[in-house]
Amino acid sequence: MLFNRNKSYEDVVPALDIKRLIMLVKKVLPDVVFNMANLEGNPFTYPEVQTLLDGITIGGHKVSDEQQIFSIRNA
Template identity: 55%
Template sequence: MDNARAGSLGFTYDPVTFRADPARDVRRACFRVRKVLEGIVHDTVALEGNPFTLPEVKTLLDG
């Protein structure tokens, strides 16, 4: 990183030290998505002005 960018950003870093996380378990990722999906859907529905409660959203997602 050149000095002009370092001065404007206020920090420097070495891009080589940043590594991607190793591949994670797909089952764990699916579990985590299912745990938060109801809340995300409920928040989205509330932002759109639909009068659904969280239990109603859970019932809707369960089928």
């Protein structure tokens, strides 16, 4: 055998606690949603996506574009 492993998986990859994982997801989510929506041709800017995900509506955009942001977030 070319590779002899003597450590368990838990030793190699440290486990993160739930609070830290939730913080990381909340930090990265607007960026992921913006990038996916931008690839779909959605006209929302990054600050508008952040505002929309915080629960504040944005004027001057189609409702279908807003719904696309929410659909990407929920996917």
